[in-house]
Amino acid sequence: MKAFTYSRASSPAEAAAEAAATPNAKFIAGGTNLLDLMKLQIETPAHLIDVNGLGLDSIEPTPEGGLRIGALVRNTDLAADARVRRDYALLSRALLAGASGQLRNKATTAGNLLQRTRCVYFYDPRQPCNKRAPGSGCAAMGGVARQLGLVGVSESCIATHPSDMAVAMMALDAVVETIGADGISRRIALQDFYRLPGETPQIEHDLRPGELIQAVILPPPLGGAQIYRKVRDRASYAFALVTVAAVIQPDGSGRLAAGGIAPRPWRVEAADAALPQGGAEVSAALLDGARPRPDNAFKQPLLARTITAALAQAREMQGKEMMS
Amino acid sequence: MKFDAPATTNPIDRQRFIGQPLDRIEGQLKVTGSAPYAYERHEVVPDQAYGYIIGAGIAKGRIKAMDLDAARAAPGVLGIVTAANAGKLGKGKRNTARLLGGPEIEHYDQAIAIVVAESFEMARAAALLIRPDYEAQPGQFDLAAAQERAVKPESGDPDSGFGDFARDYAQAPVTLDETYTTPDQSHAMMEPHASIAAWKDGAVTIWTSNQMIAWGKADVAETLGLPPEKVRLDSPYVGGGFGGKLFLRADCILAALAAREVGRPVKVALTRPMIFNNTTHRPATRQRIRLGAAPDGRLLAIAHESWSGNLPGGATETAVHQTRLLYAAPGRLTRTRLARLDLPEGNAMRAPGEASGLMALEVAMDEMAERLGMDPVQFRILNDTRVDPENPGRPFSQRHLVECLKRGAQRFGWAQRQAKPGQRREGGAFIGLGVAAGIRNNLLTKSAARVRLTRDCRLIVETDMTDIGTGSYTIIAQTAAEMLGLPMAQVEVRLGDSDSPVSAGSGGQWGANNATAGVYAACVGLRQLIVARLGLNEADAVFADGRVQSGGNRTALAQAARQGELVAEDGIEYGDLAERYQQSTFAAHFAEVSVDAATAEIRVRRMLAVCDAGRILNPKSARSQVIGAMTMGVGAALMEELAVDHQRGYFANHDLAGYEVPVHADIPHQEVVFLDEPDPLSSPMKAKGVGELGLCGAAAAVANAVYNATGVRVRDYPVTLDKLLAAMPA
Numbered sequence A: 001m002k003a004f005t006y007s008r009a010s011s012p013a014e015a016a017a018e019a020a021a022t023p024n025a026k027f028i029a030g031g032t033n034l035l036d037l038m039k040l041q042i043e044t045p046a047h048l049i050d051v052n053g054l055g056l057d058s059i060e061p062t063p064e065g066g067l068r069i070g071a072l073v074r075n076t077d078l079a080a081d082a083r084v085r086r087d088y089a090l091l092s093r094a095l096l097a098g099a100s101g102q103l104r105n106k107a108t109t110a111g112n113l114l115q116r117t118r119c120v121y122f123y124d125p126r127q128p129c130n131k132r133a134p135g136s137g138c139a140a141m142g143g144v145a146r147q148l149g150l151v152g153v154s155e156s157c158i159a160t161h162p163s164d165m166a167v168a169m170m171a172l173d174a175v176v177e178t179i180g181a182d183g184i185s186r187r188i189a190l191q192d193f194y195r196l197p198g199e200t201p202q203i204e205h206d207l208r209p210g211e212l213i214q215a216v217i218l219p220p221p222l223g224g225a226q227i228y229r230k231v232r233d234r235a236s237y238a239f240a241l242v243t244v245a246a247v248i249q250p251d252g253s254g255r256l257a258a259g260g261i262a263p264r265p266w267r268v269e270a271a272d273a274a275l276p277q278g279g280a281e282v283s284a285a286l287l288d289g290a291r292p293r294p295d296n297a298f299k300q301p302l303l304a305r306t307i308t309a310a311l312a313q314a315r316e317m318q319g320k321e322m323m324s
Numbered sequence B: 001m002k003f004d005a006p007a008t009t010n011p012i013d014r015q016r017f018i019g020q021p022l023d024r025i026e027g028q029l030k031v032t033g034s035a036p037y038a039y040e041r042h043e044v045v046p047d048q049a050y051g052y053i054i055g056a057g058i059a060k061g062r063i064k065a066m067d068l069d070a071a072r073a074a075p076g077v078l079g080i081v082t083a084a085n086a087g088k089l090g091k092g093k094r095n096t097a098r099l100l101g102g103p104e105i106e107h108y109d110q111a112i113a114i115v116v117a118e119s120f121e122m123a124r125a126a127a128l129l130i131r132p133d134y135e136a137q138p139g140q141f142d143l144a145a146a147q148e149r150a151v152k153p154e155s156g157d158p159d160s161g162f163g164d165f166a167r168d169y170a171q172a173p174v175t176l177d178e179t180y181t182t183p184d185q186s187h188a189m190m191e192p193h194a195s196i197a198a199w200k201d202g203a204v205t206i207w208t209s210n211q212m213i214a215w216g217k218a219d220v221a222e223t224l225g226l227p228p229e230k231v232r233l234d235s236p237y238v239g240g241g242f243g244g245k246l247f248l249r250a251d252c253i254l255a256a257l258a259a260r261e262v263g264r265p266v267k268v269a270l271t272r273p274m275i276f277n278n279t280t281h282r283p284a285t286r287q288r289i290r291l292g293a294a295p296d297g298r299l300l301a302i303a304h305e306s307w308s309g310n311l312p313g314g315a316t317e318t319a320v321h322q323t324r325l326l327y328a329a330p331g332r333l334t335r336t337r338l339a340r341l342d343l344p345e346g347n348a349m350r351a352p353g354e355a356s357g358l359m360a361l362e363v364a365m366d367e368m369a370e371r372l373g374m375d376p377v378q379f380r381i382l383n384d385t386r387v388d389p390e391n392p393g394r395p396f397s398q399r400h401l402v403e404c405l406k407r408g409a410q411r412f413g414w415a416q417r418q419a420k421p422g423q424r425r426e427g428g429a430f431i432g433l434g435v436a437a438g439i440r441n442n443l444l445t446k447s448a449a450r451v452r453l454t455r456d457c458r459l460i461v462e463t464d465m466t467d468i469g470t471g472s473y474t475i476i477a478q479t480a481a482e483m484l485g486l487p488m489a490q491v492e493v494r495l496g497d498s499d500s501p502v503s504a505g506s507g508g509q510w511g512a513n514n515a516t517a518g519v520y521a522a523c524v525g526l527r528q529l530i531v532a533r534l535g536l537n538e539a540d541a542v543f544a545d546g547r548v549q550s551g552g553n554r555t556a557l558a559q560a561a562r563q564g565e566l567v568a569e570d571g572i573e574y575g576d577l578a579e580r581y582q583q584s585t586f587a588a589h590f591a592e593v594s595v596d597a598a599t600a601e602i603r604v605r606r607m608l609a610v611c612d613a614g615r616i617l618n619p620k621s622a623r624s625q626v627i628g629a630m631t632m633g634v635g636a637a638l639m640e641e642l643a644v645d646h647q648r649g650y651f652a653n654h655d656l657a658g659y660e661v662p663v664h665a666d667i668p669h670q671e672v673v674f675l676d677e678p679d680p681l682s683s684p685m686k687a688k689g690v691g692e693l694g695l696c697g698a699a700a701a702v703a704n705a706v707y708n709a710t711g712v713r714v715r716d717y718p719v720t721l722d723k724l725l726a727a728m729p730a
């Protein structure tokens, strides 16, 4: 860990202004990702701004009938919230499928969205990695890539975004609300929030220097069957091989996002449109243009099968509802 | 004490303490965080500085230059040791690669420097300023590619045979010829390797975490060029080892070198990411098995060949070993071959040989049973042997494998198993049952202890035996309590100090039987001293309830103690019973798994192990050993794999997020049954090892259950969903 300075902001606007004005500053929320990376000197901020005391930790209804989730709401609290469990059950399920109880107690909504990849080479500073050291190369090409991505990836990086929560939020059309160094808020649809790696895998999202996430806004509830399916090698405490988050209406229409396959939670219009046709078609739409590696090609059939199973589960849930 | 004839009735047979499910005596210290592990020995010596080890960033080659100026000038730095200023170093007898590399690099993350500073953070920050300039050389990192250049190793027993395998196999009506592969695995113990070293008058004391104190002491002396009496190791608590701490590692030697360099005690722990490539691992294997059988299921021919790799000078993984003993068959052959690889050093991990070998053999047996149309339990029972099959004049001391299989089958509900795979479905999952046999030898090695009866009538046991989480403290206290007839609370056990008599140490599941037998021997000596002091007759003296009874005379032990401390030191040494009789432990493993019909995710639903391992000294700690080993078997079957980067020559998944071991949710239900039959040929304790048996066969039982669930046979471990998907039944 490199020496760094630390401060506590007193308001979101001040935090953003300070972050923009201080060279190489970063926000720290739960610290469950940032501190690990700092210990390995993968992240080397000169200054940390603690955003825990900014009062961004409540969940409130929006005038439109949705929910506004403060950036500092802990994963545990969000998963347990009665409104979330009732109206956005897939989000609660996604959160509970992530990390462990202890980590979720610390992990925050914003921190979860901004967690970095779990590519093994990203974690070894002696190996080339364009995301960690731009221009150094990508050790995963021809290396160990079983966990890595096959769509949306580029020649310079094939890493995946590891979040479970973000996949559910993507299916829900969540919107990120930020505040900039100028004190002005803006809203960014999650669909537009993450950047694809292209030539610059080190740039992962659309935030401007100093810009602070204040909240994530969920549109009004969608009803339907809400599924989150995470596929992994062990039963708990493992990052996903693939995940599927879906909201399926009784008529078979709906929306679906997938994780574990791309540099961001993956949602494709054509895939949503294909939902009534079945898992194979949805998966094909999601994986259009896929560039699998030998050791992650299995994610193609796996995704198709997982979506098929998710759709079957949705039908089953709806069948039960109609009977009761 | 020489043990060269079968044990007769002795005080242990009373089983007032031995055989009882007693709680571990140091348990409270551990659950309250007050048992200090190596890195936490803050009180042993003042003024401890912190060392941080730097590992090589290439797999093979040399360091062209290493600029230390920036690190030297960094805040808090007290000194740096590299090969350039370490002085001449020897190499421990049990080490393959040097513990301090440079300029030559033998493997990735081989230690090349240690930076010492006032705090851990300062040492690490300074260490990360060092960016060595390497000249990399190409290496061999792929076992499959290196296999054809493998050679017959010089030591061990690389070729064995009996009868005429080639003929019997050629003539066998039913045959099997399959290849199985197991990956490199990491011990992944909870406590990282850690040491604190301090010098005084040319002698070094190292508070460390090590399974084999005497080996460690000898290898420290050898490496540093010191006479052994100038080296002391102390390791009272070890947070798991699984073989990863059998040998001297870099933390220990670099702590000593660093402490000498800076003139202060230095503490060092290996960081988790470093452990996977810096320390040893269980080497990957490629195994070919050929079986030939008669239509009635009798095995006629059995061959097992295994290839593994290692650095030059390293050993093989002896994966064929169990095949020489487990089943009868007239024509037999085994072969072990070694390829040169430039990956980190391969070495023992829990049940070395058998753990990997049974993953192949016991799947082959499952496949053969199916070809024969036989039940796999029956097939194994039919091919049981009473004698060492390569040496039919040599019987097993005891062998109850058939009983293990029968009892296990009954208890597990084996009859429910559908012989045809892929038949049982519950909801969205296929359910399957699997069985495998396990064998692991009972190794006899000498072991000594000192026991003292203090003036206040406490019994103190001292031996360099270690407790690596296994329960050594407790079974040693039980042994001493049994022998002297004193309550457990009056017995104090001191372990892990190289100044104490040399024990068997913890490895190869030999610790429990040998170390307690050594304590038994010392206690026999102490009993003699007590009887002599009290003027009693040794022949009929009975030690019980704090008293000695002899010829109608009952005297409190306290009375003997009051006259001055009594000290006895002795050990157990073995004659040729192990040559005349094959001593092994046996298990029958059963597993039930579910395999998700859509995703092929495999989850274990329940497991059972029935174990034949002599007298069980403490059923509670023995059960903990077995369920821990079964859990490791689940890891081996379903997830554990060091992912080799074949270009860069190292294990890429070097942390516990990337190297997955089972978590609680993976292990819903485990049951262990002990036959608990004392074996008078093993030692006066009539006990055998059990700590590794629970792993031997467990993984194969799980793999066989996956096959039974799905009908997909995976011969390449770990059995992960990607290997099942394409062939999953609809």
Ligand SMILES: Cc1cc2nc3c(=O)[nH]c(=O)nc-3n(C[C@H](O)[C@H](O)[C@H](O)COP(=O)(O)OP(=O)(O)OC[C@H]3O[C@@H](n4cnc5c(N)ncnc54)[C@H](O)[C@@H]3O)c2cc1C
Pocket: A026, A027, A028, A029, A030, A031, A032, A033, A034, A035, A036, A051, A071, A072, A097, A098, A099, A100, A103, A106, A107, A108, A109, A110, A111, A112, A113, A114, A115, A162, A163, A164, A165, A211, A212, A213, A214, A237, A238, A239, A240, B657
């Ligand atoms: C062992 C382990 C297993 C895990 N398993 C999973 C898993 O299975 N699934 C899963 O989804 N996750 C998993 N995680 C990741 C975990 O969910 C994240 O570490 C956590 O969500 C990050 O939240 P945090 O508040 O601790 O973020 P921090 O570590 O505090 O911050 C992360 C990043 O977000 C930035 N940041 C924080 N708050 C703000 C803000 N308000 N505005 C702008 N930037 C901000 C920080 O500057 C930093 O760059 C795992 C983590 C660990 C350590």
Ligand code: SF4
Pocket: A117, A119, A120, A121, A122, A128, A129, A130, A131, A132, A137, A138, A139, A140, A141, A148, A156, A157, A158, A159, A201
């Ligand atoms: S895939 Fe991305 S994160 Fe992984 S090594 Fe390549 S550039 Fe780095």
